[in-house]
Amino acid sequence: MPFELTPAEEMSRKIAREYCEKYIIPRRKELMTDDREMWDEEARRQTRAGLHLHIVPREEGGTGIGYVASCITIEELCAAWPDLAFAIYGEFAYYFAKRCGGAVAEKYMPGIIKGDILATPAITEPSGGSDMLGLQGTAKKVDGGWVLNGRKCFQSEGHYCDFVMALFKTGDPNDPKTPGARSLTAFIVDREFDGFRVSRLENTLGRKGDLTEFVFDNVFVPDNFVVGEERGIGRGLGPVFSAVGDIGRMTICGMLNGITLGSYRTAVRYARERKLYGRPISELQMIQARIAQMTVDLEASRALTYRAAWLRTKGIRADAEQATAKNYAEKAAVRCAEHCVKIHGGYGVVEDYMPHHYYRHAPMRFGAGGTEESLSIMIANAALRDDANPDLSSKSMEQAGWWGQLDW
Amino acid sequence: MMEPLNIVVCIKPVPDSRYWDRLSLDPNTKVLRREGIPIVISPLDRNAIEEALRIREAMGGKVTVISMGPPNTVEILAWAYALGVDDAVLLTDRAFAGADTLATASALASGIRKIGDYDLVLLGNESLDGSTGQVGPQVAEFLGIPHVTGVEKIDFIVDGRLRVRSKIEFGYMVIETGLPVTLAVTREINDPRVPPVFGALWATEKEAKQWTADDVDVDRATIGLDGSPTYVPEVANIEVQRRGEVLEGEPAEIARQLLEKLRADGVLPDA
Numbered sequence: 232m233p234f235e236l237t238p239a240e241e242m243s244r245k246i247a248r249e250y251c252e253k254y255i256i257p258r259r260k261e262l263m264t265d266d267r268e269m270w271d272e273e274a275r276r277q278t279r280a281g282l283h284l285h286i287v288p289r290e291e292g293g294t295g296i297g298y299v300a301s302c303i304t305i306e307e308l309c310a311a312w313p314d315l316a317f318a319i320y321g322e323f324a325y326y327f328a329k330r331c332g333g334a335v336a337e338k339y340m341p342g343i344i345k346g347d348i349l350a351t352p353a354i355t356e357p358s359g360g361s362d363m364l365g366l367q368g369t370a371k372k373v374d375g376g377w378v379l380n381g382r383k384c385f386q387s388e389g390h391y392c393d394f395v396m397a398l399f400k401t402g403d404p405n406d407p408k409t410p411g412a413r414s415l416t417a418f419i420v421d422r423e424f425d426g427f428r429v430s431r432l433e434n435t436l437g438r439k440g441d442l443t444e445f446v447f448d449n450v451f452v453p454d455n456f457v458v459g460e461e462r463g464i465g466r467g468l469g470p471v472f473s474a475v476g477d478i479g480r481m482t483i484c485g486m487l488n489g490i491t492l493g494s495y496r497t498a499v500r501y502a503r504e505r506k507l508y509g510r511p512i513s514e515l516q517m518i519q520a521r522i523a524q525m526t527v528d529l530e531a532s533r534a535l536t537y538r539a540a541w542l543r544t545k546g547i548r549a550d551a552e553q554a555t556a557k558n559y560a561e562k563a564a565v566r567c568a569e570h571c572v573k574i575h576g577g578y579g580v581v582e583d584y585m586p587h588h589y590y591r592h593a594p595m596r597f598g599a600g601g602t603e604e605s606l607s608i609m610i611a612n613a614a615l616r617d618d619a620n621p622d623l624s625s626k627s628m629e630q631a632g633w634w635g636q637l638d639w
Numbered sequence: 640m641m642e643p644l645n646i647v648v649c650i651k652p653v654p655d656s657r658y659w660d661r662l663s664l665d666p667n668t669k670v671l672r673r674e675g676i677p678i679v680i681s682p683l684d685r686n687a688i689e690e691a692l693r694i695r696e697a698m699g700g701k702v703t704v705i706s707m708g709p710p711n712t713v714e715i716l717a718w719a720y721a722l723g724v725d726d727a728v729l730l731t732d733r734a735f736a737g738a739d740t741l742a743t744a745s746a747l748a749s750g751i752r753k754i755g756d757y758d759l760v761l762l763g764n765e766s767l768d769g770s771t772g773q774v775g776p777q778v779a780e781f782l783g784i785p786h787v788t789g790v791e792k793i794d795f796i797v798d799g800r801l802r803v804r805s806k807i808e809f810g811y812m813v814i815e816t817g818l819p820v821t822l823a824v825t826r827e828i829n830d831p832r833v834p835p836v837f838g839a840l841w842a843t844e845k846e847a848k849q850w851t852a853d854d855v856d857v858d859r860a861t862i863g864l865d866g867s868p869t870y871v872p873e874v875a876n877i878e879v880q881r882r883g884e885v886l887e888g889e890p891a892e893i894a895r896q897l898l899e900k901l902r903a904d905g906v907l908p909d910a
Contacts, residue, residue: 242721242839250833281836294836304836 236299236537243285243300244307250280251311262312263582265439274317274391277308278346283321286478292344293325297544298477299537302485306533309489310496313592314437316489319482320349320392326478327396327419327458330470334455335419339394352474353383353397353420353445360385360598361605363398363415363468368447370399370416376453377401379418382430382446387599389443390429394421397447398471401464409465417458417467426450437595472550475600477543480553483600484536487560487593491532494564494571494589495525502574512574521570528563535559551613554606561603564593643699644796644818646691647751648724649762649778650706652678652715656767669874671768680715683763685722686824689831690793691761692723698796700758701725705750707735707743716847721838727847728754734852737864740769744777745866749857750850751782759796760821764789775823786821787814791828 236244254276255262261269277283285300287293294300301322308316324343327350328336342348354360356367368381379399389395401416402409420427426448432440457463458470499522502513512518535556542549568590572579579586597603654662655677663672680688691702704719706712707730716727730750738746751757760782765772772788779786789806794813802815806825834842852862860866884900886893901907 238843239839242717242842243836245718246721246834246836246838253833280833284836289840294840296839300839 236303237296239294239296240300240303243294243296244303247282247304247307250277250282251307255308255311255315259312259585262315263588267440270315273315274349274388275346277317278321278349281346282308282318283325283346284344286322287325287344291329298481298540299544302481302488302536302540305482305485306489306492309486310493311489313490313493313589314387314441314486314595316482316486317349317388317391319478319486320351320388321346322478322482323352323396323474324348324350324393326474327394327470330473331419331456331458333460334453335458338421342393348393349388349391350394350396351386351389351392352471352479353386353389353395354471354475355383355385355598357382357384361602364404364411366398366400366415368397368399370401370418370452372401373451376451377416377418377457379420379426379447379450379452382444384442384444385433385598386443386445387441389445390432390440392422394419395445396420396458396471396474397445398467399447401467412468413465415467415471416464417470418452419456419458420447420450420452421456424450424452435595437592441595476550476553480557480600481536481540481543483596484532484539484553484556484560487557487564487596488529488532488536490564490589490593490596491525491529491560491567493585494567495529497585497589498522498525498567498571498574518574521574525567525570528567532556532560532563551610554601554609557600558603558606558610561593561596564589564596568593642799643701644694644758645700645756646694646702646759646761647754647757648684648687648691648702648704648719649747649751649760649774650684650688650704650715650719651681651763651766651774652706652708652712653681653767655679664874664876669871678711678715680718681763681766681768683765683767683824683826685763685831686826686828687761687763687822688719688722688724689829690824691759692832693829694759694793694796703728703754705730705747705754707731707738707746707750709736710849713847713849717842718834720845720847721834721842722832723835723838723841727845729847729849730851730855731849732851732853734859734863737867738862739867739869740771740773741777741868742862742864742866744774745781745857745861746852746855746863747774748778748781749855749862751778753850753855758818760784760819762821762823764823764825772823775821779821782819782821784819784821785816786823787816788823790822790824793822793828 258269282304284293285296286298289295305316305318328339328343339348358367370377370379383397397418397420398415399418400414402414404411404414427450428446429443430446431444433442435441459466502518502522503511505512539549539552539556542552571586572590575586578584581587654673658676661676665672695702702724703726704724705728706716710731712729716729719727728750730746735746751760762775775788776786787803787805790803791806792804794802799818804811805814886896902909
């Protein structure tokens with residue numbers, strides 16, 4: 232693996248950084264007061280600026296630079312403000328439309344490339360998200376399509392999205408005809424479909440109205456909006472897992488690394504400026520120790536993330552690597568946000584300063600893209616397989632089996 | 640009639656203001672120590688590029704940027720490519736080194752003549768570091784074309800004529816001129832764009848042309864140190880010392896003391 236970013240990847244960081252310096256950083260004061268207008272503006276601006284297009288091949292209207300550029304872009308956005316990364320939902324929209332093809336791609340793809348359309352997965356229910364076979368939402372076959380009923384919760388920024396990819400039960404996991412995961416099907420649901428609505432916005436550690444709950448009340452979805460159409464019935468887990476891995480987990484790594492990077496930059500700058508005992512606190516070894524630990528975390532977390540993203544850019548499945556990266560990135564972000572708060576002393580917890588916000592937002596990413604526990608299972612499964620070779624670095628889950636065996 | 644225009648934009652590399660806390664002056668050479676400080680396009684030159692891109696978007700044509708400097712100046716030309724310019728030229732040669740504004744303008748003008756067939760030359764009204772505001776008019780003189788400085792708005796460009804607004808103290812002048820012309824623009828003229836994401840491809844897939852003094856038709860006596868009639872005899876850091884003084888007493892008494900001191904120092908007129 233080459234241990235350097237390509238010139239185009241380096242340049243995409245500079246472009247993302249300049250975007251943040253123009254649109255986000257000067258408006259941090261508004262963000263600190265939960266001013267909705269800022270989010271409403273930003274919701275479309277990022278995708279209209281094309282910040283979601285790095286994962287889209289050039290022949291389809293994207294930059295084609297790849298997943299590393301995507302992670303870098305989101306890292307810069309979240310270093311500027313820890314949860315202002317709407318590019319993610321443009322990426323989801325592209326990923327869904329690309330995988331579905333047919334009527335779904337026809338309807339959404341032009342708008343997705345222009346940056347007008349956002350989407351999000353809808354998996355987690357009030358009863359939980361990790362145990363997918365325990366999902367309660369149901370889909371019933373009717374003439375020409377399916378009727379969905381259920382609730383999906385904790386979807387970030389769902390109220391800004393134009394459509395969702397929702398996982399519903401089309402069979403009974405205990406029925407031999409639809410065993411286990413064969414009971415699950417993924418559907419594309421447009422926000423204009425009758426019976427679909429955003430039922431509530433949750434106030435979170437991050438900000439007010441951050442997470443969304445969707446209600447599906449007898450929502451009719453035509454057959455050609457079933458992911459994979461007829462062949463996709465009972466094969467919903469594959470596309471959902473791929474999306475949660477490739478887009479969800481990778482972009483969450485970007486967000487977490489953004490918190491780590493933002494904490495690092497803020498702390499380093501402050502340590503050089505703040506004087507105590509007549510000299511900058513950066514000369515105190517206790518502060519230096521914290522800066523050193525933050526540097527190690529930033530470097531390690533980026534390395535894991537970029538490697539997983541690099542594998543995906545090469546077209547290699549990297550479920551275990553993505554899981555490893557996210558598992559590490561979330562701990563690194565929490566640690567670094569804490570260092571940042573502590574280096575700032577009393578100012579660290581005051582709402583008017585950034586350490587407060589990095590610290591508050593880091594836990595917002597614990598569940599998204601897989602909990603630490605479920606990711607640990609994936610990582611352990613990959614490591615403990617009979618043909619796993621501990622002398623080599625981790626192999627992709629495709630070789631390791633498990634989710635990789637589920638096709639589209 | 641709107642005809643496509645060939646626009647040349649002169650851009651200058653300046654130290655990135657994000658790192659100004661690391662800048663210092665070399666007491667012997669009187670030159671800024673720039674080691675390790677990244678370079679960026681001088682901010683008003685960003686406005687000039689933006690205006691050129693907007694004119695191209697409205698009328699068609701071609702935008703070429705030109706700069707003079709050491710080989711690492713290609714970094715800012717890459718950034719110009721990221722912004723969407725069609726072509727970029729770097730004048731780089733030891734013979735160009737040590738230039739003051741006049742020698743810089745001579746070199747730039749020779750490069751612009753080699754690019755040829757230009758309708759409009761744009762540049763920032765002054766640079767972030769030198770701030771002399773001389774290069775625009777000097778380039779125009781070397782090219783033998785008119786110039787307008789302090790341009791805050793281009794009203795129209797029609798049939799080879801254009802009308803601009805030039806900022807002056809307490810107002811502006813409206814000036815009409817023919818093409819070709821050199822315009823030195825101010826920050827009021829536009830709000831420069833962030834490079835589009837595709838800029839990451841343009842910046843890395845296009846390569847700036849690099850011309851030496853031999854590649855352009857220029858009198859050697861007018862470039863570099865030899866072509867520079869001015870030099871910097873002295874530069875100094877200005878250090879402002881604060882004078883801490885504590886006034887004591889009741890608020891009314893403190894206020895009276897403060898007024899007296901301000902009058903004594905000539906800050907306020909005598910009572």
